[in-house]
Amino acid sequence: MKKLILYNGPNSPFGRKTKIAALIHDIPIEEKIIKVQESEFLDTFNPLRKIPTLVINENQTIVDSDNICLYFDSISQKKTLFDQKNYWEIMTIISLANGLMEAGLERRMEIIRPSNEQSKSFIDKQEIRIFRTIKWLENQWKRHAIDDLSMDQIAVACALEYTKFRFTDKWTKDCVILDKWLKIFNQKDFMKNTIPKESV
Ligand SMILES: N[C@@H](CCC(=O)N[C@@H](CS)C(=O)NCC(=O)O)C(=O)O
Numbered sequence: 001m002k003k004l005i006l007y008n009g010p011n012s013p014f015g016r017k018t019k020i021a022a023l024i025h026d027i028p029i030e031e032k033i034i035k036v037q038e039s040e041f042l043d044t045f046n047p048l049r050k051i052p053t054l055v056i057n058e059n060q061t062i063v064d065s066d067n068i069c070l071y072f073d074s075i076s077q078k079k080t081l082f083d084q085k086n087y088w089e090i091m092t093i094i095s096l097a098n099g100l101m102e103a104g105l106e107r108r109m110e111i112i113r114p115s116n117e118q119s120k121s122f123i124d125k126q127e128i129r130i131f132r133t134i135k136w137l138e139n140q141w142k143r144h145a146i147d148d149l150s151m152d153q154i155a156v157a158c159a160l161e162y163t164k165f166r167f168t169d170k171w172t173k174d175c176v177i178l179d180k181w182l183k184i185f186n187q188k189d190f191m192k193n194t195i196p197k198e199s200v
Contacts, residue, residue, distance in 0.1 A: 001028075002056050002057055002075075003030070003056070003057050003058065004022075004027065004028070004029045004030065004054060004055075004056055005029070005030050005031075005032060005054070005055045005058075006018060006019070006022070006029045006030070006031045006032070006052055006053075006054050006068070007032050007034055007039070007042060007045075007046075007051050007052065007053045007054075007055070008031050008032065008033055008034070008051050008052050009033065009034065009035075009036055009051045009052075010033055010196060010197060011162075011165065011196030011197070012051055012052065013101040013104075013105075013158045013159060013161070013162035014051070014052055014065035014098070014101060014158075015051055015052040015065070016158045016161075016162075016194050016196070017065050017069060017151075017154055017155055017158050018052045018054070018065050018068040018069055018072070019031065019194050020154050020158070020190045020191070020194055021068070021069040021072045021073065021081060021151070021154070022072050023189075023190045023193065023194070024078065024081065024149070024190055025072045025073065025075075025076035025078050025081075026076070026078065027072050027075065027076060029054075034051065036049060036050065036051050045061040046061060046063050048063065050063075052065050052068055054068045054071065065098075066094060066098070069081070069151055070082065073151075079148075079149075081149065081150055081151040081154070082150070082151055083148065083150055086150070089152070090150050090151055090152045091152075093137075093143070093152035093155065093156060094151055094152050094155045096133055096136070096137065096156075097152065097155035097156045097158070097159040098155065098159070099129070099133060100130060100133050100134070100159040100160075100162075100163065101158070101159045101162055103126040103127075103129045103130045103133070104126070104130060104159075104162050104163050104166050104167055105166075106122075106126050107123055107126035107127060107130070107166075107167065108166050108167075110122055110123050110126070111123060127167070130163060130167065130171075131171060134160070134163070134171045134175055134178065135171075135174070135175065137156060137175075137178060138174075138175035138176075138177055138178045141177050141178055141181065153185065154190075156178075157182060157185050157186070157191060160178065160182050161182075161186075161191075165196060
């Protein structure tokens with residue numbers, strides 16, 4: 001059995017995706033919650049110093065949440081979360097969910113800067129991107145009708161929850177399909193067991 005250490009943050013939406021993939025595939029991981037800005041040791045494994053970062057047997061690194069999820073999928077005996085039949089659709093929706101997370105994160109990083117250093121146009125751009133992407137997902141969302149669990153559903157759920165956590169749930173008013181789907185999806189154990197614990 002390989003030793004898998006997942007360096008993660010307390011409330012990273014990217015990290016949440018990887019934890020959910022490990023739970024679904026029943027892969028034992030040791031999760032280490034770190035303060036990424038202060039974690040110089042991580043640079044040896046991941047020079048970008050970003051979480052999540054997976055370290056296998058203390059010598060091999062897997063960087064980027066999507067690669068980590070694909071790795072768990074590749075070593076699992078369970079059903080894939082990246083069904084070949086819908087592979088490109090799944091990957092595209094995952095990329096949109098990642099973009100939603102990034103926009104939320106960038107917005108957050110900007111608003112916690114000293115007020116004289118903040119750019120309102122940058123914040124506006126991220127907020128417009130967030131609303132536009134959620135609306136696009138609402139108009140396209142068919143995967144709620146599909147029983148099979150796939151990685152894009154997990155990524156979208158993590159991105160929407162992160163948007164609520166860090167920004168707003170205003171979008172739920174005109175995105176009723178997504179909102180309804182998310183409420184049901186949130187009942188799954190892997191969602192309940194990965195709710196961010198801290199609000200830092
Ligand atoms: N593309 C990366 C994005 C990861 C990412 O942006 N992580 C953030 C936390 S949510 C981070 O480590 N930020 C640290 C920093 O920018 O200093 C992935 O999917 O894993």
